Amino acid sequence: MAAVVALGVLFGATALVGVRQRAALVRGVTVRSGELLVAAQNLYRALSDADATAASAFLSNGLEPPELRARYQQDLADAAAALTVVSAATDGRSIAAVARITARLPVYSGLIETARSYNRQGLPLGVAYLQEASGLMREELLPAAQELYAAASAELDAARDRAAGFPWVATLFGLTTLGALGLAQVYLTRRTNRLLNVGLLVSTGAAVLLLGWLIASAVAAAVYLKASRDDGSAQMNLLAEARIAGLQARADEALTLVARGNGAAFEQHYVVVMQRLAGADGDGGLLGEALAAASDQPTRQAVEEAIAQCRAWITAHRQVRALDDRGEFNEAVRATVGPGDRTTAAIFSRLDEALAQAITHNGQRFEREATSAGRALTGADVGFVALTVLVLAGAVVGMQRRIVEYR
């Protein structure tokens, strides 16, 4: 009898501890890892956006448009805020990347301000500083941000795998408890010649229920967690990568023009990034992948819109290059940032908007699925305690009475 009770207690305890840990892990997926990923993504995007915006502002001769200046400042503030979150949440391995960004971001913004004051005096030196700043961004800041983003993404996956693990130990104890209860029943039947012992029956029933609940809740949580990846964070990752590629191509386009005929290296980078974004013919690349992975209508629609805008951009960019290569700089600038909705700036902002929408939408789906995973576990701890008590009480009461009767 002591063995049955011990097994019952072990089963109940492992099930309870297991489900509480799982609930904590699921909460970790939604609250901690999910938000860390969003912060790392914001950091990466804000830095890329600052690079693109600073370069675009230089196209407008001397006085940069106030809205571009405001956007650049917002980018720096966003990057700093996201960096604080990332550095608070990150583990030892990523601390080097955080330190790199923290040390270099003020240097970057210093170079941009130097560039800006020279540009306002009408000196080409401003462009040289802008290019140096952009080089610092691309060679040091963006790779570090990308590293943090990859680490956050890996952490989310690891947390999700831990939260979705099968409760082997508790299941094993459960099966053993059921076996022991069965043996006890057989033993008592032989000793007392009664077919069934009500106490043991209740105990067995409670043990079966507990085991069933344990397995069902774990499986349900795992299913929701998988959905949170496939219908949420995986698509969000792909879309965010596409958005950042778009920002880099935008920066390249502006830097090529700003370089006044010395921008061949930026144009080459544009070609590389554009190929990554849209493939060689405009319907592959990251956007193609995102369309193939899109698992609901709003996402598909947003990605289709992004692909259409990307095609328009490639055509418009070709015109800009043709104008600039012919030496018609002012016309090329008008085709880039001039008035109207056919400029590359207007097309790009529609592309960026479509991707931003899709990212927000998939972020919400991620949260919904991860919350459902948590909900699959609600009440389990209370239920498990109650059932464990029932298992123990049934066994003790049932066996006690018979033993007392026959003593």
Place this chain on the structure above:
Amino acid sequence: MTVRHRVGRLLAGLLAVATVVGAAGCGADDQALPDHRIPADPPRPVGMRDPAVVPSAATNSPGSCNPRASLRPTGPLPPPRQMPARTAMARIVQRGRLVVGVDQNSYQFGFRDPLTGELAGFDIDIAREIARGLFGDPDRIQFRAISSADRIRVVKDGTVDMVVRTMTMNCERWQEVSFSTEYFTAGQRILVTRGSGIESIAQLRGKKVCAADGSTSIRNIAAAGTVPVSVVNWTDCLVLLQQNQVVAVSTDDSILAGLAAQDPNTQVVGPRFSDEPYGIAISKASPELVRFVNAVLEKIRADGTWTRIYNRWLRSLGPAPAPPKAQYRD
């Protein structure tokens, strides 16, 4: 009763174990804080090379010639818009505008004024004088910004009527295009921070000196025993000088003038240690246009226009010298 007692003790024990296991999940906060150092290296311009790759010596120029000698003008300038029939000038007047290949990246020579987006500079003003000679109107001109590598091609294929773009006349290029008479004499010098005490290239031995990638200037400064650092664009050299990453910049004084004009704390010092006569490149098929341009240059040298243009753009090189003397081969 003893049985019940034992069960109770067992239960208590197991619950205690479970509690400990559960609590162990919450990590301990006794880790040391990470220690991290980031070197405060100055940022580097994209494509900077330290030390620079020194280009190999120039291929020996084919034959020997006097690169300064051009074609003599035929008499005085015709009145504007009344060009002799069947000449390149008549065709340009017919078209309504002069097409000129220029630089948009050499401050003070040919550059985009960031405030207006328009081209301006010494070369641009010289080109406008030629438009004035043809049309009586310096604005009847279309500029085509071209790269240094395209200068000869656009003249040969007729994309432009002429190239006015800090172009050194040499015998090798004379094989491909014709040049006007010399309109500016450049030579390699050094740009240093004001008050640095440096006055000649000899004082830069073993020190870092900046020049553009692949330029002949690198060869000259490497030969003088300095440590050459190369960048993609000349303006990057001024950035490096301002950031104390190099102690001097060395190239044609025409380019140095553009750098010095952007930072009053720098100055062009020392004697010229190379000789670069600049000419206007024109197609070999239009010798009459070469003679016409030379006549325009004669006029602006004589009437003070050249000096006025020089003072407008190149004041940082000191007071205007006398205009370069025309030399003719026929």
